[in-house]
Amino acid sequence: MLKTDAKRPFIAPTLAVLTVAVAQANLAIAESFALEEIVVTATKREVGMQDVPIALSVMNSAKIKEQGAGNLEDISAHMPNVNISETSGSDSIFIRGIGSGDNAGFEQSVGTFIDGVYTGRGRSSRSAILDLERVEVLKGPQSTLFGKNTVAGALNVTTAAPTEEFEASISASYEPEFEGWGTSVIVSGALTDTLNARFAARVEETDGYLDNHLLDRNERQEEDTIARVTLEWMPSSDLSVRFKYEHGETDTVGRQDTIGITTPQADFIYQTFGDPSFESSLDYDKYSNSLPGRPGVNYSYEWDLAVVTVNWDVNDFSIKSITSYTDSFSDGYNDLDFGPLQLIGGQSFEDHKQFTQEFIITSPQSDTLEFMAGVFYQSEELELGSDVEIRLSSLGPLFTQGAAGAAAAFGVGSPQHQRALLADAGVNTFGYGDVTLVNNFEQDSDTFSAFAQVTWHMADDFRVIAGLRYSDDEKELDKLGYAAAYDANGYTPYSEPLSPTHQAFWELQRFSTAHHFGSHGFERCSYSFNNPPISATETCNNDTGISNVRSEKHWTGDIVFQYDLTPDAMTYFKYGTGYKAGGFDARNLQGNIDGQEFEDESVVSFELGAKLSLWDGRADMNVALFHNQFEDVQVSVFDGVANFLTTNAGETTSQGLEVDGQVLLAENLLMRYAFSYLDATYDKYDGAACTVAQSATWTGVGSCTQDLKGEPTKFSPEWSGNLGLEYHTELTSSIELKAGIDLQYMEDYHATSDNDPVIMQESFTKVNARVQIAGEDTWTLAILGKNLTDETVSNAPNDIPLGGFGFAGSYFHFLDAPRSYELQATYNF
Template identity: 60%
Template sequence: MVNDKTNKQTSPKSALAAAITLALLPLNQPAAEGFQIEEVIVTATKRAEGLQDVPIALSVMGGEKITEQGVGSLEDISAFMPNVNISENSGSDAIFIRGIGSPSNAGFEQSVGTFIDGVYFGRSQASRSALLDVERVEVLKGPQSTLFGKNTVAGAMNITTAGPEEEFEASIQASLEPEFGGWGTSLIVSGALSETVNARLALRREESDGYFRNHSLNQDERQEEDTIARLTLDWQPTEDLGFRLKVEQGKTDTRGRQNTIGITTPASDFIYQTFGDPDFRAGINYDKYGTGSLPGRPAQFDDSEWDTFSLTANWDISDFNIRSITAYVEASVENSLDLDFGPLQMIGAQRFEEHDQFSQEFILTSPTGGTLEYMAGVYYQNENLSRGRDLDIVLSSIAPLFAGHPLEAIVQAGFGDAVMAGNFTQDSETFSAFSQITWNLTNDLRVIAGLRYSDDEKIFEKTMHTAAFSGTDYVAFATAASLPHQAFYDQFLNFAVAHTFDASGYEVCRTSFPSLPVPVPAVSCSVQQGYDNVRHEEHWTGDIVFQYDINADIMAYLKFGSGYKAGGFDEANLTALAEFQEFEDETVESIELGAKMSLWDGRAQLNIAVFSNSFEDVQVSVFDGVAGFVVRNAAETVTEGVELDGQVLLTENLSMRYALSYLDATYDSYQGAPCTAGQTANWTGPDGCEQDLSGQPTQFAPEWSGNLAFEYRHQLSDRLELKAGIDLQYMGDYLPTNDNDPVLQQDAFTKINARIQIAGDDSWTLALLGKNLTDETVSNAPDDIPLGNLGFLGSYFHFLDAPRSYEVQASYRF
C-alpha cells in the first residue's frame, strides 16, 4: 500500500475538523469590525449571480489564487477541492467528483463536463492544457443536466477566462522551480483598440525537466514544454449588442513519463535485471528504470496541439437577453508509450488521434425580479474522432525464458514479435433543447424547474489485425496482417483477434496453429451481416429546486435532479466480442439538501450540502492483467455524503477558508465485475473470472477529505505589503482502480503548501512558494504490469504526484 507513513499518531482528519471547529467558535460572538467578505460572482446558473445565492454545491478557485499556487492544470486545482480528483493515467486524464468519473477509454464520454467560456470540451485531453489568464474555475457538484446537458452526471467544470477591459493593462509574470528545472513566463496585454473594440492578448511558456530520475537512460522525466496563446476581442457596436471573439492555440510536448514500477515479485525482478537493467530496483519513489522505447520506435513522448475558436454574441432586447455561442475546436494527440513501464524493450504503443468539434448554442434569458423568470435554449454539436494505434509486443527480448516451453519454437521463429494495429473512427451528433422557469412565490420562496430533451447519434467503424513487428515508426495499417503472428496472439495469449466493425457487418477471423511446432496456421472467418454500427439515444432530464431565504443571511434549498452520460462503443476492445463492443448510457437520479449562510455580520460564510445520488449502468473500464481492458456497465452505484465549506475573516488582516467532506460511494449492485489479475490467474471456473463488488467502494472515493487555508496580510509601509498563506489538503484512504485491488489502496495523506509574498506599489510582487511540504508520495494511477501470465503477475506500476518542491515567483504590472 502507498504512503503508509502517515496517520501513525494524530489523525489528519481529526486535526482538520478540530481546527475548523476552533476557528468557527467566534461566529456566535458579535463582530467588532465593519469589514465583510467580498461577494464572489459566478455563472453556474448561466447568469451572473453571487456564490451564496446559487442553490448548488459549488467550489470556486479565483484567478489570483490559481496564479499564486502555481496551478498549471486542472489536476493541480483538484487538490484544493474535497470530493474532486483529477489525475493522469496511462492513456488520458480521469476526472472524478464524489467517487464518479470516466476511466481510460477513448470511447467514453466524460462524467464531469468541462466548459470553457460556455464551450463544452468533449475530450479529457483538454484538462491537460495550461490554465492561462483565468478569472475563476467553478466546480459544480452533482448532475447538471438542465443547463449544461449530457455528460455532467457527476458535475461540471465551468472555467471563465479573463476578458478585455477598456483601461490599458500590461503585466509579466515569471516563475522558477530550480530543483526540477522548471520555469515559466506569461505576458498579458489588454486595452482599447478603438471606442468600440477592446482586446486582450495572453501568452505563456512553461518548461520542466520533471521530478523522476530515469537511471537506465540517465535523464530526468517527465520533460515538458507548454506553449499557449490566446487573443480575445470585444466589439460593442451598439449599447445593446456586443460580440466576443476568442482565438486560442496551444501545444504541449513531453518526453518520458512520471511513472515507476513500484511493486514486484522475485520472478519479475529476475526478468527486469536479466533482460533489462541489472541495477533495476522497484519502489514507490522517484527513481525509475526504463528504456522508453522499443527497437526502431521513437523515444517515449506525448504531444498534443489544439486550436479553438469561439464567437459569443449578446443582444439585449428590452429587458431580455439573447446569447449565441459558436465554437470550433480542433485537437490532435500523438504519442509513443512504454507499456511494460520498466527497463525491458518488450511492450509499447504508438497512438495518434485527431478530433474536431463544432457547436452552436442559443440562449434566451428573461428579465429578473418578476414573479416568473425563465431561460430557454437550444444546442447542437457535431464531432469527429479518428484514432489509430499500434500495440507492440516483442517477446524475443525475453526469449530465453521460453527455453523448454511448448512455445519456444514459436518465439524463436519471431512470431511473438508483433504489432496489433487498430483504427477507430466515430462521428457523433447531438441536439438538445432546454428550458428553466423560476417561480417567485414570495420574496423569500422560489421554485426553479428545468427540463432538457437530448438526441444523440454515434456512428463508428473499427478495424484491428496483427502484423509482424517491423521496428519502424508508425506502422498502423501500413503492414498487412501476418497469420502466424495473429495465430499466436489469438490461440495462446488469447487477447488479440482480427476483426472489423462497419456498416456492412461484423467480421471476425480466428487464427490458430493446428499443431506444433510452427505449422501453417488455419484461419476461420465469420461475418455477421447488417451489424448495427449506429447508436441512437433520446433522453429527458431535468431538475426541480425549492429555494427559501430563511432570513437575509441564510438560504436553504432542496434539489431533485437527473442526468445521463451517453453510451457508445469500446475503442480498446481487442477480443472482438460483439457483446462487449457497445456499452449502454449511464443515468443518475439525485437529491441534495443544502444551506448557505452569512454569519458574524458578513465576516463569515458557512455552506453545507447533504446529497444522495443513485446511478444506473455506471461505465467502467478495467485492465485485464494481460494487455487489454474490459468495458462494462457496473449496474447500480450510490454516492451519499455531507459537504461543508466556507470562510472567515478572523481579523482585518487574517482570513481562513475551510472545507470538510464525508463520502460513502459504493457499488450498490455489481455482480459479474472483472477480477483483479491475481484472481484471474487463480480462477478455476468454467467461464471467465468474475467477482462481486456489491457494497464495495467506487474508484477515487475517500471517506473523508478536506482543506484548511489561512492567509495573512500586513502593510509593512506605505509602499510595501506582506502576504503569507498556508494550505492544508487532507484525503483519506481510497482505491484508485476499478477492480478494487486492495494491494493498490492509497493510504490517507495530508499535503501542505505555503507561500510568502512581498508586493510594492501595486506594481510588482516577489514570492516564494513551497508545495507538498510534508513530502507525501501519492499514487493516483497504479495498475498491473501487462502480460502478467508471462511472469509479471503481482507486479504493479504507479503514476506519482510531485514530491516537495519550491518555486520563486515574480510579477510586474506596467
C-alpha cells in the same frame, strides 16, 4: 498498499470546532470590514455564490496564480471530492467518486465548459492554464443548463475579459528542484471607443521529477506554449460581440511513471533481460526504455479554438449566441511495459474536431416569474489510431528454450510451460509471440438539445426553479483492427500459417470465447481445450471490421425549492436527473465485438443544502447533504495482459456531506475551510475484473470476475478536506507582506476499478505555503512551497502488462510531484 506517513482525519473535527466558535461569536461587532462577494456563472447568469442553490467550489484568478496552478489537475487538489489525474492513456475527472475511466471512447462524467463551450475530451485538462478569471466546480448532475455528460458535475471555467482601462503585466516563475520555469505576458485595453482587446501568452518548461537511470535523464520533461487573443466590440449599450482565438501546444519527453512493486520473478526478468541495476521503487527512480527502432517515450498535444459570443438586449430580454470551433490533435509513443525491457510499446494519435452552436434567451428579472430557454447543437468528428507491439522474443531463451526449460523456470502446467509445449510441437519456430495489434477507430457524433428553466417567486422568501431538457444523440462508428507479425524476413503482414501461434499466445490461458487473429481482420471463434495433450477445436465466423450506429433520446431535468430563512440564510432542496451518452469501446484490441458497445449512464440526485452568512458578513458557511443513485456506470479495467475490459457497472450510490466556507478572523487574517464525508459504493457490480490475487486462484469458466457490491468506487475517500490561512500586513507605507498556508487531507482510496488492495492509496496530508511581498500594486515577489510534507501519492497505479508471462503481482504507478519550491515574480505596467 501505497503507504504514507499521514495520520487519521484531523481536519474535520478541527473545522467543526472553529465553525461552531465562529457561529456563536455572531455578536454585536462594529467592525466595518466583511468578506468580498464571489460572483459565479453557475446558473448561466452572473450571481453571487451565496445565492446559488448548487453545491460548488470556486478558485479565483488570484488564488490560481498564488498556488502556481499549471492545469486543472493542480486546481482540483484544493477541492474536496474532486480528483483530476493523468492515467496511462488520458486524464480522468472524478467528483464524489464518479468519473470516467481510461478509455478514449468515453465521454466524461464531469463536463468541462470554458467560456460556455463544452470541452469533452479528457486530455483538455492537461493544457496549460492561462489568464483565468475563475474556475467553478459544480457538484452533482447539471443536466438542465449544461446538458449531457454532467452526471457527476461540471467544471465551469471563465477566462479574463478585455478591459477598457489599459493594463499589462509580465510574470515569471522558477522551480529549481525540477529545473522548471515559466513566463507569461498579459496586455489589455481599449483600441477604439467601441473595441477592447486582450492578449495573453505563456511559455513554461520543466525537466520533471523522476530520474530515469537507464536513459540518464529526468522525466517527465514538458514544454507548454499557449496564446490567446480576445476582442470585444460594443457598438451600442444593447449589443456586445466577443471573439476569442486560442492556440496551444504541449510537448513532453518521458512520463511520470515508475514500477513501484515487483515480485522476485519479475525482478529476475527485468535484471536479466533489461538492466542489471533495476530496482522497483516509489522514490522517484525509474528504469524505462522503448522498443528498438521506435521513438522514445513522448507525447504532444496541439489545439486551436475559436469562439464568437454575442449578447443582445432586446426590451429587457437577453439573447446570447455562442458559436465555437475546436480542432485538436495529439500523438505519442509509450513504453507499455513501464520498465527496462524492450518488450511492449505503443504509439497512438487522436484527431478531434468539434463545432457547437448555442442560443439562450433570458427573461428580465421579475418578482413573480422568470425564465431561461435555449437550444444547442454539437457536431463532432473523432479519429483514433493506435498500435501495440509485443516482442516476447526480446526475452531471448526464456521463451525459446523449450518445454523442459520452461518447466524448470516456471513449473509444469504454467502458462509458460504450455506455450513451450506448443513450440516443441512445431507450432512456432521463430519469434514466438511477437505481434503488432493495430486499432483504427472513427466516430462521427451529432447532438441536438433544447432546454427551458422557469423560476417562480411564490413569495418574497420562497421560490421554485424547475428545468427540463430534451437531448437527441447519434454516433456512427467505423472500426478496424488487425494483427501483423515478425518472421525471419522482418516485419510482414500477418499470415494465416502463424495464426495458431498468436491465438495460443492470447487465448491459451483464458479458455474462453474471444477473437481469432486473421489476415482479413477480426474473426470470432469459440474454443474447447484439452490439456494434456494440448489441442483445440474451433468454430469461427468471419468479420472484416465493425460498423455501427447508435441513437439515444433523453428527457432530463431538475426542480429546486429555495427558501430564505433570513436575509443571511438560504436553504434549498434539489431533485435532478442526468445522463452520460453511451458509445463504443475505443480500447478493444482483441476484437471482442460483443463487448464493443456500452450503454448510457444515468443518475437520479437528491440534495439538501444551506448557504449562511455569519458574524455580520465576516464569515460564510455552505452545507450540502447529497444522495446520488447511478445506473449503468461506465468503467474500463485493464485485464492484466494487454487489453482493457469495458462494461457498465450496474448500480452505484454516491452520498455524503460537504461543508465549506471562509472566515475573516481579523481584517488582515482570512481562513478558508472545506471538508467532506463521502460514501460512494457499488450497489450492483457482479462482472468486475479480478485483481491479480483473485486471478491466480480462479477456477471458474472463462475470464475471472468478481462481485464488488458494497465496495467503494474509485477516488472516493471517506474523509477529505482542506484548511487554509492567509495573512497580510504592511511592512512599510509602500510594501505589503502576504503569507498563506494550505493543508489538504485525503483518507485512503482506490485508484483502480478492480479495487486491488495492494495498490490502494493510503491517507495523506499535503501542505503548501507561500510568502509574498508586493509594492503598491506594481510588483510582487514570492516563494511557494508545494507538498512540503513530501507525500508520495499515486493516482493511476495498475498491473504490469503480460501478467501471465512472469509479471503478475507487479505494478506501475503515476506519481504526483514530491516536495518542491517555486520563485514567482510579477511586474504590472
